[in-house]
Each structure stands twice: as structure tokens, then as C-alpha cells.
Amino acid sequence: MTTKTSRIPGLHKLSPQERLQKVAEAAGLGDGVLSHLGNTGNLEAATADSMIENVIGTLNIPLGIATNMVIDGEEVLIPMATEESSVVAAVCNAARQCRSTGGFTTAMSGSLMIAQVQLVGVSNPEFARLQILEHKADIQAICDETDPVLVKHGGGFRDIEVRILEGRTGPMVVTHLVVDTRDAMGANAVNSMAEAVAPRIAEWTGGRTYLRILSNLADRRLARARATWSLEDIGGAEVRDGILAAFDFADIDPYRAATHNKGVMNGVSAVVLATGNDTRAVEAGAHAYAARSGQYGSLTQWEIDADGNLTGSIEMPLAVGLIGGATRSHPTARIALDILGVETADRLAGIIAAVGLAQNFAALKALATTGIQKGHMALHAKNIAVMVGAVGDEIDKVAQELVAKGKVRMDVAEDILKSLRG
Ligand SMILES: CC(C)(COP(=O)([O-])OP(=O)([O-])OC[C@H]1O[C@@H](n2cnc3c(N)ncnc32)[C@H](O)[C@@H]1OP(=O)([O-])[O-])[C@@H](O)C(=O)NCCC(=O)NCCSC(=O)C[C@@](C)(O)CC(=O)[O-]
Ligand SMILES: NC(=O)C1=CN([C@@H]2O[C@H](COP(=O)(O)OP(=O)(O)OC[C@H]3O[C@@H](n4cnc5c(N)ncnc54)[C@H](OP(=O)(O)O)[C@@H]3O)[C@@H](O)[C@H]2O)C=CC1
Structure with missing residues (x-):
């Protein structure tokens, strides 16, 4: 199946059903595929459509x-x-x-997330580092004003740390905003805070800020x-x-x-x-x-x-x-x-x-x-049975025979299925 063209202008403006039609035309999908994708199970198409972009269906995972x-x-x-x-x-x-x-x-070490603000273009990074640290109270005020709901829930700004890194493009001064994000993962809260603080850091130091984003190395949020x-x-x-x-x-x-x-x-x-x-x-x-x-x-x-x-x-x-x-x-x-x-x-x-x-x-x-295969493959046998086309009762029968033979393989499954079907 080859796709006629991947350029589908305005696909994002259509409904999931309309998109599915367009994709079906472009990729040459049959009616069976259309009804398969049209059935979104227990995640309604409208909900899925509000979660990600260009939705045409859902993928169910057990x-x-x-x-x-x-x-x-x-x-x-x-x-x-x-x-x-x-x-x-x-x-x-x-x-x-x-x-x-x-x-x-x-136990948890805390619910603290880190957002990073990257500052470049300063010839005296040690000096800039201290300038930023001196503004801790201002930074706290900006962060907490950015997300009052989080503060109401007991979270908000907790601390800053400022690091100097030597990059190939010159030194960079990286400010870490340490924020308690309570019951949220916190990406949006800390990203908004980093974006709000960055222009002020540039102003205080005379440098230029580029990246303003959380770190996924959440080492202030360790689960034990x-x-x-x-x-x-x-x-x-x-x-x-x-x-x-x-x-x-x-x-x-x-x-x-x-x-x-x-x-x-x-x-x-x-x-x-x-x-x-x-x-x-x-x-x-x-x-x-x-x-x-x-x-x-x-x-x-x-x-x-x-x-x-x-x-x-x-x-x-x-x-x-x-x-x-x-x-x-x-x-x-x-x-x-x-x-x-x-x-x-x-x-x-x-x-x-x-x-x-x-x-x-x-x-x-x-x-x-015993080795991983014994337990894992015994349970994987049903998957193999489905892969070779077993349906209904056949799935368990083929899987059981695969395990009994000690050969959980597709070729063996095909033979078993053939003999089952007479
Ligand atoms: C597969 C078992 C559990 C068999 O283990 P077993 O000792 O043959 O099983 P059992 O029949 O004696 O049952 C013992 C208990 O296991 C559970 N159990 C047993 N069967 C089931 C089942 N069908 N569904 C749900 N639970 C099951 C269940 O709790 C059961 O107690 P019970 O409830 O009967 O009183 C064992 O061999 C095992 O734990 N294997 C490890 C499997 C594994 O790690 N799988 C991950 C995929 S492999 C991988 O990706 C990771 C790897 C391995 O590469 C990581 C690495 O290298 O470190
Ligand atoms: N690098 C990464 O990991 C990135 C991840 N993401 C995505 O960000 C999403 C998670 O963002 P997240 O910020 O957690 O979600 P949301 O922004 O959707 O929700 C968090 C917000 O909920 C409000 N809130 C209400 N009650 C509480 C409470 N008890 N505790 C904490 N906050 C509360 C807060 O304020 P308010 O109502 O004012 O918002 C808070 O900021 C995920 O989908 C992730 O995929 C996004 C960008 C980058």
C-alpha cells in the first residue's frame, strides 16, 4: 500500500471522521479498515480529538x-x-x-521540579551568576504570580541554583528554578515560570536568554x-x-x-x-x-x-x-x-x-x-497463536500445544492450527 501524497492541507481542521476519509483516500484503505478505526472503543473520538492533533482513531492497549x-x-x-x-x-x-x-x-524526596533558563552572551559568567542569585526574592515573586493556583495548593517556588557551563559556543549561565508542583507533574507550571523569569534575567545581566524549559532529570523528585x-x-x-x-x-x-x-x-x-x-x-x-x-x-x-x-x-x-x-x-x-x-x-x-x-x-x-523464555514464552504463546490467525477457542488450544511441545514458534503454531482445522 503506497500513500499517494502526504501533503494534506488543513487536515487538522477536519473532524476525526472526515480526516479518516481523507487518509483512506490517500493511503488506499478499505472499508474494513475504516470501520475498525471508526470504532474508538471506550475513548470517544471527541475526547481523543481534544487530546492530540490530527486524530483518526485510537489504539487500544490491554x-x-x-x-x-x-x-x-x-x-x-x-x-x-x-x-x-x-x-x-x-x-x-x-x-x-x-x-x-x-x-x-x-518514600519520596519531595515533589520538586526544576525548570532551566539558559543565558548566553555574557563575558563575565561568574559575575552574572551572583547577579541572578541576588534576585532570588524577585524570582520567587514572578514564579508565584505566574501560578497562584499552584501556590493555593501548597506549591510554588522553593529555590534557585545557578550553574556555569562551558559550551562550544561559549560560557552559559543556567538558572534552575526549583518549584514544588504538588499533585501535578508540573511541566506547564514550571515552563510558564521559566518563560516569565527569563526576560528579567536577561535584563539583570545584559545577556540573552534562549531555552526556558523543565528538566526531565527530576532529581528533586525521587521515588524510593x-x-x-x-x-x-x-x-x-x-x-x-x-x-x-x-x-x-x-x-x-x-x-x-x-x-x-x-x-x-x-x-x-x-x-x-x-x-x-x-x-x-x-x-x-x-x-x-x-x-x-x-x-x-x-x-x-x-x-x-x-x-x-x-x-x-x-x-x-x-x-x-x-x-x-x-x-x-x-x-x-x-x-x-x-x-x-x-x-x-x-x-x-x-x-x-x-x-x-x-x-x-x-x-x-x-x-x-530457569531462564526468561520458559515463563515469558508460555504467556507469549497466545500472541503467537493470534499472529498465525487463530480465533476464538483455537487461541487457547494452539497456545497450550505450543507450550506442551516446548516450541513457542510461528511455524509450529501454523502447523498446529492447520491440523486443528483438519
Ligand atoms: C511468568 C512467571 C510469572 C511464571 O512464573 P511461575 O513461577 O511459573 O508461575 P506460577 O504458575 O508458579 O505462579 C506464581 C505466581 O505468579 C503469578 N502468575 C503466574 N502466571 C500468571 C498469569 N498468567 N497471570 C497473572 N499472574 C500470574 C501469580 O501471582 C502466581 O501466583 P498465584 O496467583 O497463582 O497464587 C515467571 O516466570 C516470571 O515472573 N517471569 C519473569 C517475566 C518477565 O520479567 N517478563 C517481562 C518480559 S521479559 C523483559 O522484557 C525483561 C527482561 C527479562 O529482559 C529484563 C531483564 O533482562 O532484566
Ligand atoms: N519535557 C516534558 O516532560 C514536557 C511535558 N509536557 C506535558 O505536560 C503535561 C503535564 O503538565 P502539568 O503542568 O502537570 O499539567 P497542567 O498544567 O494541566 O496541570 C497543572 C496545574 O493544575 C493546577 N492545579 C490544581 N490543583 C493542583 C494541585 N493539587 N497540585 C498541583 N497543581 C494543581 C495548577 O495551576 P493552574 O490551574 O493555574 O494551571 C497547575 O499548574 C503532560 O501532558 C506532559 O506530557 C509539556 C511540556 C514538556
């Missing part, structure tokens, strides 16, 4: 529930939106194995979670030592650390997405934080306690909100937040950190024992 989680002494059901099999099961599995020790304990897995619950010292060796590997090798942290993010991104938060913001923050020492490493830490049990901990930036973004506008995200029963963004961040830790435990345990 929403699963992870069970067994006890977080800060409370039982919590975790909604997870993901396209990947075994991710939800892995969290259930890890959480089940630390219930006897009380589950997960979480920890848990203990007893030797009895995990299956003995050999399993523990395998998990420790896996962690050691991740912490010294970026090739392994990337995969290790991908496992953590399987859980983190699934809850971030389910609650209508910004997955890219959280992912960028997580990976930048993992590389903060100069070498990319593990987001989690694994150790042995005085009794020989396995302890795990995680610390990562988690800029998520209960207000703003799609958290309120997407009806399913609102329901996900209700299922979690969270009342503050801090609580949501702590839960997400706990899910990341659980996810990492399950993956490392599988990797250090």
Missing part, C-alpha cells in the same frame, strides 16, 4: 491488574497498560514472594521503594546469589544495565501509561538518573541482610501527577487512579517505584534460574 502488592502496609491493586506478555504476571509473582515480609515500603525477600519464599540461597550476580553484572556493564533497566521500566511505564501520565518524561528521567555517575548503571540495588535474606531497593526520578496531562481527560486513566486509591502524586510515584522493583525481581529471578 489494561491488566497486578495482584498481591502490599505497599506501606496497604493492599493495592495495580492497573498496568502494556502490550507485552508476562509483564503483569511478573509483578504478581514478585509481590507474592514478599508478602510474608510486609511487602514494599516507599524497598522490600525484603526471604530465602524461604524465593527458593533458597542459590536463587538469591543468582539475583545478586545478575545485579552485579548490570552495575558494571552498560550493555546489561540497559536490559536490566528495561525490565524495571516494563512495570514503571505500564503504570505511568495506565494513569494517563507522560511515559517519555519518566523514561528520560530514569535513564538520565541511571547515568548520573558518568557510567550508565542499575536503577535498583540488591543486597543481603543480616539474616541472609535478599533485599532490594530502587530510587529514581518519578514526575507523575494526578492533575494535568491525560490523568483527568482520559476516562480509563481516571478509573486506573480510582483502582489505585491514590490521593497524592507522591503516593502514586511510590507505588510506581515499588512496581519497578517488583518487575526487576521477577525478571532477575527468572534469568538466574
Whole structure:
């Protein structure tokens, strides 16, 4: 299927239905595709159209529930939106194995976001730095006037820090506005503040300001979670030592650390997405934080306690909100937040950190024992069955036979389906 032309002037001015017609003409889509995209499920086309641009439909991702989680002494059901099999099961599995020790304990470093204002064109950056710091009270007043609603909710300006960076184009003086954004992720609030403060910084220093935007390295908004897995619950010292060796590997090798942290993010991104938060913001923050020492490493830490049990901990930036973004506008995200029963963004961040830790435990345990394929592929078998065209009852039948044969492959699935259909 080739597209006739990608130049469709004014597409954005049409309704989703009209756009779909235009795209169908340009891309040569059939009636089946039109009715498929026309059915937007539980996200109404009008709502979707108010969320992003040039909407022609919606993409449904499964929403699963992870069970067994006890977080800060409370039982919590975790909604997870993901396209990947075994991710939800892995969290259930890890959480089940630390219930006897009380589950997960979480904490937040605060709900502080950083906005950066880049100043260039000053020949005396050290001098400019002090000029900016002297205006802390003015900066506070500008920031708080910019978002009185945030101030009413107990947030607002907290501090500034000014850094001097040596760039290829010359020195730059970078002002960090540290803002408490309470229950919002806070991008819009801090971006507005940075834009309001920037002309004044230029005025005070005689330089020129360019970028005025938040930093996704939200290291003043760290979520922390920890848990203990007893030797009895995990299956003995050999399993523990395998998990420790896996962690050691991740912490010294970026090739392994990337995969290790991908496992953590399987859980983190699934809850971030389910609650209508910004997955890219959280992912960028997580990976930048993992590389903060100069070498990319593990987001989690694994150790042995005085009794020989396995302890795990995680610390990562988690800029998520209960207000703003799609958290309120997407009806399913609102329901996900209700299922979690969270009342503050801090609580949501702590839960997400706990899910990341659980996810990492399950993956490392599988990797250090049976290997990832056994559990993961058994659950992926249904996907394979669908890929080869199984429908209805056939899906379970094909999947079960794939697992029984120990060969979860498309060619094998095709053969099984053929013989099922006689
Ligand atoms: C897959 C399991 C859970 C099987 O694990 P198992 O021990 O064979 O399962 P089980 O049948 O003995 O059940 C144990 C518990 O697991 C849960 N469980 C079990 N099955 C289900 C299911 N269908 N749906 C929901 N929950 C399930 C459930 O809590 C269950 O307890 P129960 O409720 O029965 O009392 C295990 O092998 C596992 O945790 N594997 C890890 C899977 C994983 O990490 N998947 C992510 C995708 S791979 C990846 O992207 C990341 C990676 C691996 O590359 C990261 C890295 O390298 O670090
Ligand atoms: N680099 C990045 O990560 C960027 C991300 N984004 C996007 O920004 C969005 C998130 O922006 P965000 O600023 O959180 O959302 P919003 O601006 O939609 O909502 C936050 C605002 O809600 C109001 N508010 C009401 N009650 C509260 C409360 N209890 N706590 C805090 N604020 C409250 C505040 O004031 P008021 O009513 O006055 O607004 C606050 O500024 C996401 O969609 C993200 O994708 C955008 C740009 C860059």
C-alpha cells in the first residue's frame, strides 16, 4: 500500500471522521479498515480529538491488574497498560514472594521540579551568576504570580541554583528554578515560570536568554521503594546469589544495565501509561538518573541482610501527577487512579517505584534460574497463536500445544492450527 501524497492541507481542521476519509483516500484503505478505526472503543473520538492533533482513531492497549502488592502496609491493586506478555504476571509473582515480609515500603524526596533558563552572551559568567542569585526574592515573586493556583495548593517556588557551563559556543549561565508542583507533574507550571523569569534575567545581566524549559532529570523528585525477600519464599540461597550476580553484572556493564533497566521500566511505564501520565518524561528521567555517575548503571540495588535474606531497593526520578496531562481527560486513566486509591502524586510515584522493583525481581529471578523464555514464552504463546490467525477457542488450544511441545514458534503454531482445522 503506497500513500499517494502526504501533503494534506488543513487536515487538522477536519473532524476525526472526515480526516479518516481523507487518509483512506490517500493511503488506499478499505472499508474494513475504516470501520475498525471508526470504532474508538471506550475513548470517544471527541475526547481523543481534544487530546492530540490530527486524530483518526485510537489504539487500544490491554489494561491488566497486578495482584498481591502490599505497599506501606496497604493492599493495592495495580492497573498496568502494556502490550507485552508476562509483564503483569511478573509483578504478581514478585509481590507474592514478599508478602510474608510486609511487602514494599516507599518514600519520596519531595515533589520538586526544576525548570532551566539558559543565558548566553555574557563575558563575565561568574559575575552574572551572583547577579541572578541576588534576585532570588524577585524570582520567587514572578514564579508565584505566574501560578497562584499552584501556590493555593501548597506549591510554588522553593529555590534557585545557578550553574556555569562551558559550551562550544561559549560560557552559559543556567538558572534552575526549583518549584514544588504538588499533585501535578508540573511541566506547564514550571515552563510558564521559566518563560516569565527569563526576560528579567536577561535584563539583570545584559545577556540573552534562549531555552526556558523543565528538566526531565527530576532529581528533586525521587521515588524510593524497598522490600525484603526471604530465602524461604524465593527458593533458597542459590536463587538469591543468582539475583545478586545478575545485579552485579548490570552495575558494571552498560550493555546489561540497559536490559536490566528495561525490565524495571516494563512495570514503571505500564503504570505511568495506565494513569494517563507522560511515559517519555519518566523514561528520560530514569535513564538520565541511571547515568548520573558518568557510567550508565542499575536503577535498583540488591543486597543481603543480616539474616541472609535478599533485599532490594530502587530510587529514581518519578514526575507523575494526578492533575494535568491525560490523568483527568482520559476516562480509563481516571478509573486506573480510582483502582489505585491514590490521593497524592507522591503516593502514586511510590507505588510506581515499588512496581519497578517488583518487575526487576521477577525478571532477575527468572534469568538466574530457569531462564526468561520458559515463563515469558508460555504467556507469549497466545500472541503467537493470534499472529498465525487463530480465533476464538483455537487461541487457547494452539497456545497450550505450543507450550506442551516446548516450541513457542510461528511455524509450529501454523502447523498446529492447520491440523486443528483438519
Ligand atoms: C511468568 C512467571 C510469572 C511464571 O512464573 P511461575 O513461577 O511459573 O508461575 P506460577 O504458575 O508458579 O505462579 C506464581 C505466581 O505468579 C503469578 N502468575 C503466574 N502466571 C500468571 C498469569 N498468567 N497471570 C497473572 N499472574 C500470574 C501469580 O501471582 C502466581 O501466583 P498465584 O496467583 O497463582 O497464587 C515467571 O516466570 C516470571 O515472573 N517471569 C519473569 C517475566 C518477565 O520479567 N517478563 C517481562 C518480559 S521479559 C523483559 O522484557 C525483561 C527482561 C527479562 O529482559 C529484563 C531483564 O533482562 O532484566
Ligand atoms: N519535557 C516534558 O516532560 C514536557 C511535558 N509536557 C506535558 O505536560 C503535561 C503535564 O503538565 P502539568 O503542568 O502537570 O499539567 P497542567 O498544567 O494541566 O496541570 C497543572 C496545574 O493544575 C493546577 N492545579 C490544581 N490543583 C493542583 C494541585 N493539587 N497540585 C498541583 N497543581 C494543581 C495548577 O495551576 P493552574 O490551574 O493555574 O494551571 C497547575 O499548574 C503532560 O501532558 C506532559 O506530557 C509539556 C511540556 C514538556
